[in-house]
Amino acid sequence: MNNLRSTVAIVWRIAIPYFRSEDKVAGRTLLAAVIAIQLALVAIDVLVNKWQNRFFNALQEYSWDVFVWEIGVFVVLATAAVLLAVYQLYLNQWLQIRWRNWMTQHYLETWLDQANHYRMQLTGDAADNPDQRIAEDIQMFVQNTLSLTIGLLGQIVTLASFVVILWGLSESAPLIILGKELPIPGYLVWGALIYAIFGTALTHWIGSPLVDLSFQQQRFEADFRFNLVRTRENSEQIALLRGEGAERGRLLDRFGSVIGNWYQIMSRTKRLTAFTQSYSQAAVIFPYILVAPAYFAKMIPMGGMMQTASAFSSVQGALSFFVTAYRTLADWRAVVARLDGFERSIESAATLASQPHTVDVVHVADKDSIDLAQLLLKLPNGLPLIAADGFSISGNESTLVTGPSGAGKSTLFRAIAGVWPFGSGSISVPAHTKLMMLPQRPYFPIGTLKAAIGYPAEPDTFTSDKVKDALTAVGLPQLADRLGEEAHWNRMLSLGEQQRLGIARALLHRPQYLFLDEATASLDEPSEARLYRVIAEQLPETTIVSIGHRSTLHAFHDRRVELIRDGDRFSLRPTDQAAAADAAAGSGGS
Numbered sequence: 323m324n325n326l327r328s329t330v331a332i333v334w335r336i337a338i339p340y341f342r343s344e345d346k347v348a349g350r351t352l353l354a355a356v357i358a359i360q361l362a363l364v365a366i367d368v369l370v371n372k373w374q375n376r377f378f379n380a381l382q383e384y385s386w387d388v389f390v391w392e393i394g395v396f397v398v399l400a401t402a403a404v405l406l407a408v409y410q411l412y413l414n415q416w417l418q419i420r421w422r423n424w425m426t427q428h429y430l431e432t433w434l435d436q437a438n439h440y441r442m443q444l445t446g447d448a449a450d451n452p453d454q455r456i457a458e459d460i461q462m463f464v465q466n467t468l469s470l471t472i473g474l475l476g477q478i479v480t481l482a483s484f485v486v487i488l489w490g491l492s493e494s495a496p497l498i499i500l501g502k503e504l505p506i507p508g509y510l511v512w513g514a515l516i517y518a519i520f521g522t523a524l525t526h527w528i529g530s531p532l533v534d535l536s537f538q539q540q541r542f543e544a545d546f547r548f549n550l551v552r553t554r555e556n557s558e559q560i561a562l563l564r565g566e567g568a569e570r571g572r573l574l575d576r577f578g579s580v581i582g583n584w585y586q587i588m589s590r591t592k593r594l595t596a597f598t599q600s601y602s603q604a605a606v607i608f609p610y611i612l613v614a615p616a617y618f619a620k621m622i623p624m625g626g627m628m629q630t631a632s633a634f635s636s637v638q639g640a641l642s643f644f645v646t647a648y649r650t651l652a653d654w655r656a657v658v659a660r661l662d663g664f665e666r667s668i669e670s671a672a673t674l675a676s677q678p679h680t681v682d683v684v685h686v687a688d689k690d691s692i693d694l695a696q697l698l699l700k701l702p703n704g705l706p707l708i709a710a711d712g713f714s715i716s717g718n719e720s721t722l723v724t725g726p727s728g729a730g731k732s733t734l735f736r737a738i739a740g741v742w743p744f745g746s747g748s749i750s751v752p753a754h755t756k757l758m759m760l761p762q763r764p765y766f767p768i769g770t771l772k773a774a775i776g777y778p779a780e781p782d783t784f785t786s787d788k789v790k791d792a793l794t795a796v797g798l799p800q801l802a803d804r805l806g807e808e809a810h811w812n813r814m815l816s817l818g819e820q821q822r823l824g825i826a827r828a829l830l831h832r833p834q835y836l837f838l839d840e841a842t843a844s845l846d847e848p849s850e851a852r853l854y855r856v857i858a859e860q861l862p863e864t865t866i867v868s869i870g871h872r873s874t875l876h877a878f879h880d881r882r883v884e885l886i887r888d889g890d891r892f893s894l895r896p897t898d899q900a901a902a903a904d905a906a907a908g909s910g911g912s
């Protein structure tokens with residue numbers, strides 16, 4: 323029960339924002355229309371039930387005129403039912419796509435907001451495969467929430483309407499057992515109720531493991547798909563390493579989980595279907611058995627018996643809603659749990675950035691330096707990585723950061739960019755200043771070359787001439803004629819070419835601070851030197867901060883700082899101090 327209550331609370335939390343959003347008028351109107359049609363359909367069911375009484379009595383009494391009239395009545399009722407069903411589905415689908423559209427936009431916004439997507443990965447992300455949650459789970463959530471709630475509402479109204487009819491029929495067709503009349507008021511209603519309670523309890527007992535199995539199935543499917551995408555993305559490496567065999571094994575391993583879980587679902591579903599099918603087959607005959615004695619005792623006519631059977635099946639059907647919808651309910655609860663986990667994961671990634679014991683990145687007006695104060699960067703597991711205090715990167719003073727591999731140079735850049743939350747202390751950066759980070763392997767979205775270079779700006783932000791100039795400046799004039807070509811540029815260009823494109827991006831964006839994290843390391847030294855000269859010429863106002871291991875880079879920077887080991891962490895020191903520290907350590911050791 324608690325479980326059900328918490329699921330309903332979660333569904334409410336996930337579903338209600340749409341009906342309060344800017345699209346609320348359309349959403350609420352469509353929902354109201356779908357509900358109104360559902361109620362109208364129940365009303366038609368009630369009319370058809372009463373019609374059955376008249377129709378079968380006309381048959382029994384060989385009354386041709388009444389028979390023809392009732393056929394006409396049926397045609398009208400059936401036509402109305404068909405039209406209502408068609409428009410209910412149409413409006414339902416319309417509501418689904420609007421709701422899904424809103425939820426997808428909302429999820430994309432919060433997931434991509436303030437690097438939440440990145441922090442979610444860092445924290446070991448409880449929400450696996452966000453792609454699946456956004457692409458598939460939202461769609462399933464919207465579709466199943468609508469079908470289940472509208473279905474449930476329809477069944478409640480059906481129940482209320484038919485219980486009254488069935489109660490009345492119980493009086494005209496009293497219960498007769500072994501020739502004796504048993505005066506139980508509303509016995510047909512009680513019969514339907516006991517039948518449905520028994521069915522629901524057994525269904526739940528047999529089917530409850532399906533919720534977990536369904537959750538796992540969706541996860542395994544998403545894992546398998548994600549690994550296929552990774553194989554496709556890294557196909558060159560796999561081909562060069564002859565890794566196809568290993569890859570096949572790994573993929574089949576993942577697929578094995580899909581299959582294994584599916585077999586469990588099959589076996590559970592088989593048991594559940596065996597029960598639900600027997601249950602609904604028995605439900606066809608059950609009301610006839612109850613009222614047959616009264617019919618054969620000639621206490622009710624044929625029409626009365628047919629009406630009773632149909633009313634009984636409506637009440638029993640409504641009461642057995644959970645039996646028939648169990649499989650959908652199991653899938654739906656799994657989807658609800660997955661979306662809930664995703665929302666929580668985004669929320670904790672967002673709060674992680676603003677917690678008191680994290681790195682505080684403050685934007686200060688009227689200053690032109692980046693200052694690190696009492697900064698201690700940590701790994702996600704809490705171990706210290708880098709300490710820096712009273713350290714500044716002044717505007718217009720280019721800095722080269724060096725240090726051993728794994729010392730935390732890239733992490734320092736991540737912290738300055740405001741995406742590394744683990745640690746304490748503060749980093750103040752000038753307000754309204756454009757910082758740009760260029761990693762060793764720049765990212766280019768799949769699309770036109772022009773859009774890929776200008777990323778993350780809108781594709782038309784830079785004129786084609788400007789982009790061509792930038793390409794020529796970085797030594798890629800041969801790409802200048804291909805600006806409109808769509809491709810997967812990360813896969814198509816060499817790493818050196820990608821790094822040149824990265825610099826072209828910086829030339830277009832003209833940031834005040836440009837952080838180059840081994841962003842030219844794949845180029846030969848003369849080409850690297852040429853690129854640094856181009857940056858200095860074309861971006862004279864830009865402060866360069868580089869990470870690099872080559873000594874040839876020294877010439878292009880005003881000062882050097884080094885990360886040197888200091889106990890369990892690395893400290894940031896200007897190289898003259900670092901050299902002194904090294905010398906001291908050396909003399910101490912000898």
Ligand SMILES: Nc1ncnc2c1ncn2[C@@H]1O[C@H](COP(=O)(O)OP(=O)(O)OP(=O)(O)O)[C@@H](O)[C@H]1O
Pocket residue numbers: 444701702707725726727728729730731732733734
């Ligand atoms: N997401 C992460 N989760 C856990 N540990 C991480 C994560 N990112 C980085 N690290 C660890 O932090 C340490 C510093 O990594 P970082 O990439 O900053 O080093 P680096 O000095 O730039 O190294 P290199 O010169 O080899 O590029 C490494 O030990 C790395 O394994």
